[in-house]
Amino acid sequence: MAGPGAVVAVPVLSAAGALKGAAVGAYVGSAVDALVLLSKGESAAIGQAITEVMGAAANTAENRRCVGDYLEECKADGDTGTKNERGDFTWRELVNKVREYFNQPE
16 A cells, blocks of 8 residues: 555546556545645536537536546646636636537537
8 A cells, every 4th residue: 555645656538538647646544635626616617618518418427527637637738728827717718628528619
């Protein structure tokens, strides 16, 4: 078992569904400081953007989670939004990211 501060290899699915490896700094037994989590407001906005792009039937918990993961992956790769210093996405940027995730034209 890994101890505090250990780096653990974790398999990660990309937005396209391809398996890739990632190293994540994990603090076993305490909160994982390395994770950047979406705020409640951002999570709600993701659902609204999914509904706008794909329709209400696509606004499922699984799709919201997957799109949220994709947005965090984008931020980690430097593809950030312009809403604030944290790199959150404006409404239009968010809708465009949802289109990108679901491979939908504008």
